[in-house]
Amino acid sequence: MSLDRPALAQAVAAHGAVARIVVVGHAGSTPRETGTAMLVWQDGQDGTIGGGALEYDATAHARGLLSERAPFARSLLTQPLGPALGQCCGGSVTLLIERITETELAAIPDTGAFARPAASGRAEPPLSVTRALRAARGGRPVAPALLDGWFVEPTTDSPVPVWIWGAGHVGRALVATLAGLPVRVTWVDDARARFPATVPDHADMLVAGDLPRAAAHAPADARHYVLTYSHALDLEICHAILSRPFAQLGLIGSATKKARFLNRLRDLGHPPERLARLDCPIGDPALGKQPQAIAVGVVHALLRDLSAGRSGTGTGIDRDKKAKGHSG
Structure with a gap:
């Protein structure tokens, strides 16, 4: 602590x-x-x-x-x-x-x-x-x-940046479960109406008409959880995040969705070592599929990761270069 x-x-x-x-x-x-x-x-x-x-x-x-x-x-x-x-x-x-x-x-x-x-x-x-x-x-x-x-x-001097893409049921449950933890949430959606009337103090609401372009504003050590209302939009956001430095990329869905996304993202030019960092499904399937159960699984994994000292800093493009033997 x-x-x-x-x-x-x-x-x-x-x-x-x-x-x-x-x-x-x-x-x-x-x-x-x-x-x-x-x-x-x-x-x-x-x-x-x-x-x-x-x-x-x-x-x-x-x-x-x-x-x-x-x-x-x-x-x-x-x-x-x-x-x-x-x-x-x-x-x-x-x-x-x-x-x-x-x-x-x-x-x-x-x-x-x-x-x-x-x-x-x-x-x-x-x-x-x-x-x-x-x-x-x-x-x-x-x-x-x-x-x-x-x-x-x-x-x-700075909490862990967490970007949550989507203000639906799972997004709301995840934001609520992160309350009181050493994180700062950026909560992104393309419509104000999807957010609750009052956004919690530990979260910053970002309404973006073009969600994939908003990924350019995320810090390099951000942890992303993609769970919008649209599979096509999820894919575009994942593509944008994989194209820049990031600490973690989690995607809501199933093994089938992950396989389809990996094929599409491979066609978009992402190398295997970056695609291997796509976590899908997020949460713990053994806990159930209710929004709160998914949120508990996601936060448990995040806390376990942080307590082990893996803050995510230095991952992303730089990490991939080092894996290939590049010096930068």
């Missing part, structure tokens, strides 16, 4: 000061894993660390910390879930609670990793933390960890 700096900056701008609760360690059976975080302000909160009583108690501590005026106010709280809170989980959770204002926000980098002592006060980072930060600057992944009294976690 990463520290979502843009979301944190938005919360600070809206509330002036927020308390961030992050799980920095856990042992035994616990509701959530290290790196899970939530935000708290005086009259509200966002996110969850789970556990019911654990979250209630942590939220009370966080609101108490909001009254602090010293910069970089932090506290470390370890809770044995059974003895202290009467929960069924038999483990313990260590929480870092920190007050964040514009002052603290300025110390958080946009990318790489953010390290700070787990209790109030400023100190020089130990060697283990220095090495972790150096690794992050070098582009290597850094997992959230409590190291010699300091907490280190990766930061990100």
Whole structure:
């Protein structure tokens, strides 16, 4: 999990000061894993660390910390879930609670990793933390960890771009299922009437009269899910996406539809190594064909892919050149 700096900056701008609760360690059976975080302000909160009583108690501590005026106010709280809170989980959770204002926000980098002592006060980072930060600057992944009294976690300045082509039943179910995840959805269709009256906050609506041409505006690391009302339109969109860099291309349909599309796309000049990256059908057939079931299967596969560290960056045309032995 990463520290979502843009979301944190938005919360600070809206509330002036927020308390961030992050799980920095856990042992035994616990509701959530290290790196899970939530935000708290005086009259509200966002996110969850789970556990019911654990979250209630942590939220009370966080609101108490909001009254602090010293910069970089932090506290470390370890809770044995059974003895202290009467929960069924038999483990313990260590929480870092920190007050964040514009002052603290300025110390958080946009990318790489953010390290700070787990209790109030400023100190020089130990060697283990220095090495972790150096690794992050070098582009290597850094997992959230409590190291010699300091907490280190990766930061990100941009969510995973997901482009959903089609605002029908499956498109609506997929957009809804992606809520609360580290993605930014671009939802594309050629008619405003197909979208719901209110588009969710995590999605940007794009009404495009010529859908295939809209693919030129997608970033190279976008993950595409094509599920419009028309097979012919689906084919044109797939052709447009395959003609430029992309991270993933998923197509709704069946094995028969995939075979027909592969033949047509081959005739349009796409080489086998690019056609091999067309995922069809999307979702998990074992879950069923209902829109919600398809959406759950798609999101499960996406989260599994992201958790394995395959963000998609560097795929597409460049990746195909490397596979052929080209240097670029």
